[in-house]
Amino acid sequence: MSEDDEIEILETPTFRKAFKKLADPEKDLVEDEIDKIMRDPGIGEQKKGDLSYLWVHKFTLRNKLALLGYSWHEGKRTIHLLNIGSHENFYRDAKKRRAADLKTIG
Secondary structure (H helix, E strand, C coil), X not given: CCHHXXXXXXXXXXXXXXXXXXXXXXXXXXXXXXXXXXXXXXXXXXXXXXXXXXXXXXXXXXXXXXXXXXXXXCCCCEEEEEEEEECCCHHHHHHXXXXXXXXXXX
């Protein structure tokens, strides 16, 4: 990739807090998944409706399904990492944080 192709990665406090709770091997795995998203931001599934700003990349963490929520702005070449967690309550929590996430990703 040339410098013009660089994608800026930004983290929300919600993502940082969830990431911080992971063990070091798990952090390494999540960083590998973030690298995959950087190479192909369309790897995740874009949600519909009021969560249409949200893309979700699914992968296995601790033998369980993990979801990494992010927002991708092709024009700005930025990816905002919004949250990481299990499927349980992931979308409910995303709806609660919708206004804050939209303000952050501007």
